Amino acid sequence: MSSATLPLLEDDTIAFGEEDLDTGAAKDTLKHPYVTFFHLAFRGASIFVYLFCRLFSDSFISTFVTVVLLLSMDFWTVKNITGRLMVGLRWWNYVDDDGKSHWVFESRKGRVNERESRIFWTTLVLTPLLWSVFFIIALFGLSLKWMLLVMIALVLSGANLYGYFKCKVGAKESVGSVTSDFFRRQVLQSAVSLVTRENTAPQANPMSQPANVV
Numbered sequence: 001m002s003s004a005t006l007p008l009l010e011d012d013t014i015a016f017g018e019e020d021l022d023t024g025a026a027k028d029t030l031k032h033p034y035v036t037f038f039h040l041a042f043r044g045a046s047i048f049v050y051l052f053c054r055l056f057s058d059s060f061i062s063t064f065v066t067v068v069l070l071l072s073m074d075f076w077t078v079k080n081i082t083g084r085l086m087v088g089l090r091w092w093n094y095v096d097d098d099g100k101s102h103w104v105f106e107s108r109k110g111r112v113n114e115r116e117s118r119i120f121w122t123t124l125v126l127t128p129l130l131w132s133v134f135f136i137i138a139l140f141g142l143s144l145k146w147m148l149l150v151m152i153a154l155v156l157s158g159a160n161l162y163g164y165f166k167c168k169v170g171a172k173e174s175v176g177s178v179t180s181d182f183f184r185r186q187v188l189q190s191a192v193s194l195v196t197r198e199n200t201a202p203q204a205n206p207m208s209q210p211a212n213v214v
Contacts, residue, residue, distance in 0.1 A: 031113045032085050039082040039120065042074035043127050046153065050134065064149055075156040078124070083164055086116040091163035105166040124164060128157045 030036050046067050053063040084090050088108040095101050131153045138146040 029113075030116055032116065035082055035085050036116055036119055038077055039086065040123060042070055042077055043123065043157070046070035046074060047127075047130065050149070050153075060145060064145075067149055068152060071153050071156050075160060078160045079163070082120065083160075083167075086113070086120040087164070088112050089164050089167035091167055103166075105163065105170045107167050107170060124157075124161055128154060128161055131157060 049063065049067050049070065053066070057063060079091070090106045091104065092106075093101060093103050131150055135147060135150045135154060138150055
């Protein structure tokens with residue numbers, strides 16, 4: 001498993017940054033109000049259902065499924081949409097042709113709304129802390145089934161926190177140097193591959209050549 005910090009690629013399916021063009025709005029005005037709403041809605045709903053589910057239903061299975069679905073929607077939304085639009089960061093994983101897993105942490109500067117950034121990072125940090133409190137309560141209450149649910153919440157929310165923290169740390173590096181290192185590695189790999197193919201290519205047997213006839 002390897003990790004890399006790269007600038008956001010320019011060949012995204014949706015051109016990154018075009019939806020973030022500055023329209024002259026004030027710094028305290030949300031550029032993406034609907035995105036911000038869903039960033040808060042899914043995680044807030046999962047916490048609400050976990051806390052007050054006993055008031056509406058005695059079925060642990062239905063509560064478990066509902067909370068896991070909300071957590072999954074929150075994880076996917078934060079990882080793929082809200083982090084990209086609200087703070088200009090993205091992390092993802094891919095597997096190369098050799099079956100090796102690569103973690104990529106991407107960032108783009110200069111297109112971040114201050115208010116959205118504060119909302120994003122505040123909720124991203126506070127949510128795992130809140131689930132940690134729920135875990136301690138379930139642990140001292142010896143409630144194993146609720147501990148399992150809380151552990152799922154901790155894993156999903158913690159994964160996004162770790163991924164975006166790596167993006168934030170990587171953003172401090174020079175984008176130019178990172179890009180040049182990336183392309184330098186690609187050129188080196190291509191050169192090595194070319195030399196290897198030439199050295200391993202089958203050579204013609206001179207004894208098999210027909211003799212010249214005078």
